[in-house]
Each structure stands twice: as C-alpha cells, then as structure tokens.
Amino acid sequence: AQKITQTQPGMFVQEKEAVTLDCTYDTSDQSYGLFWYKQPSSGEMIFLIYQGSYDEQNATEGRYSLNFQKARKSANLVISASQLGDSAMYFCAMRGAHAGGTSYGKLTFGQGTILTVHP
Amino acid sequence: ETGVTQSPTHLIKTRGQQVTLRCSSQSGHNTVSWYQQALGQGPQFIFQYYREEENGRGNFPPRFSGLQFPNYSSELNVNALELDDSALYLCASSLYQTTEAFFGQGTRLTVV
Numbered sequence: 001a002q003k004i005t006q007t008q009p010g011m012f013v014q015e016k017e018a019v020t021l022d023c024t025y026d027t028s029d030q031s032y033g034l035f036w037y038k039q040p041s042s043g044e045m046i047f048l049i050y051q052g053s054y055d056e057q058n059a060t061e062g063r064y065s066l067n068f069q070k071a072r073k074s075a076n077l078v079i080s081a082s083q084l085g086d087s088a089m090y091f092c093a094m095r096g097a098h099a100g101g102t103s104y105g106k107l108t109f110g111q112g113t114i115l116t117v118h119p
Numbered sequence: 120e121t122g123v124t125q126s127p128t129h130l131i132k133t134r135g136q137q138v139t140l141r142c143s144s145q146s147g148h149n150t151v152s153w154y155q156q157a158l159g160q161g162p163q164f165i166f167q168y169y170r171e172e173e174n175g176r177g178n179f180p181p182r183f184s185g186l187q188f189p190n191y192s193s194e195l196n197v198n199a200l201e202l203d204d205s206a207l208y209l210c211a212s213s214l215y216q217t218t219e220a221f222f223g224q225g226t227r228l229t230v231v
Binding site: 004035037042043044045046047050091093105106107108109110111112 | 150160161175213215223224
C-alpha cells in the first residue's frame with residue numbers, strides 16, 4: 001500500500017520569498033513517481049512537477065523544484081519568489097509504476113497544505 | 120487549460136437518486152481516471168478506464184460504475200446516492216503508462 005503524509009495543514013509566506021511544502025511517502029514499490037498538484041478554489045487540479053524514483057537529479061519546473069531525498073522518503077516542494085497567485089491548496093501524490101499492473105494509474109494523494117501568500 | 124472537460128460543473132441530487140457525470144479527455148489521451156474529493160480531503164481514487172475497460176479500482180462500492188467510449192470520453196455513474204457521496208468528482212486523463220495525468224475542473228455533487 002502507498003501512503004502520502006503532508007504534515008502542514010497551512011503555511012504562510014511573504015510575497016517574493018521562498019517556501020517549502022513538506023511531503024513524506026511510504027511504499028514498498030521499487031519504482032514509483034511523485035507528483036505535486038496545485039488546487040485553487042475553482043477546484044481544478046493543476047500539475048506542477050514530477051519526480052521519478054530513479055531520477056538522479058531533482059526535478060525543476062520554473063519557480064517549482066522538488067527536493068527529493070529517497071533515503072528519507074521525502075519529496076518536498078520548493079516554490080521560489082512566491083506570488084499572490086500561488087495562494088491555493090497543494091497536494092503531494094504518488095503513483096506506483098508496475099508497468100501493466102492495475103495500480104499504475106492510481107494516484108494516492110496526501111491531505112494537502114493550504115498556502116497563503118501575503119503581500 | 121488542460122483540455123479535460125467535465126460536465127456538469129455543479130449538481131444537486133436527492134438521496135436515493137442516480138447520477139451520471141461526464142468527462143472528455145484531452146486529445147490523444149486514452150486513459151481516464153475518476154477521483155472523489157470530500158471537503159477538506161485529498162482526492163480518493165475511484166477507478167480507471169483504458170480501452171473501454173475498467174483497469175483498476177479503489178475502495179468504492181459497486182454502485183459506483185463507469186464507462187469509457189471509443190473516443191476515450193468517460194462517464195461515472197453513481198446509483199442509490201447517499202449523503203456522504205457529496206463531494207467534488209475529478210476526472211483525469213493520460214496516456215497509458217506515461218507520467219502526467221491532467222485533471223478537469225471537477226463536478227461538485229451535493230446530495231440532499
């Protein structure tokens with residue numbers, strides 16, 4: 001079974017500063033994928049960044065980077081230069097990677113962290 | 120925008136009724152997954168469809184069923200609605216066994 005834990009129900013950050021959102025995971029799979037999604041109040045889940053378990057480099061996408069520490073089973077999201085539009089709920093998620101298996105498509109989500117960016 | 124569209128956006132139903140939610144997947148995507156997101160919670164996987172067949176299922180009772188059509192669009196059907204079925208229902212499309220899943224804006228279902 002896969003489990004995602006996000007221990008920060010809410011986070012506050014000043015505009016233009018960096019913020020780290022925590023995510024730890026548990027899985028018995030050797031190969032897996034880790035995702036971060038942003039969910040504004042409109043409800044749509046917006047894909048931000050992906051890290052494969054065998055990727056040696058930490059993933060980066062613009063202002064988003066994923067601090068992947070495999071031994072600690074953590075996949076923290078770092079948002080640099082926060083903007084007011086970054087205020088939203090953020091979810092960490094995991095997908096198993098058994099090619100051809102029925103678990104492959106399933107994303108397991110954490111409880112989420114509400115990020116509020118102050119001007 | 121992701122190109123994944125869901126309809127309707129909002130829906131109110133009475134306990135015991137049946138409901139059908141619809142999802143059009145992004146062009147070129149052949150896999151559709153459905154998720155239920157209760158208020159204040161993370162989404163929970165309901166099931167996935169690939170090539171018009173159910174290809175994985177979460178811990179949901181049989182009254183949650185689905186279909187996928189040849190154009191890869193999909194329906195989620197829920198029979199005998201219960202108050203606890205009130206939630207945001209999200210559809211995600213992807214290419215089978217590829218990395219990214221793109222979500223629609225969701226259907227907010229209220230059961231009264």
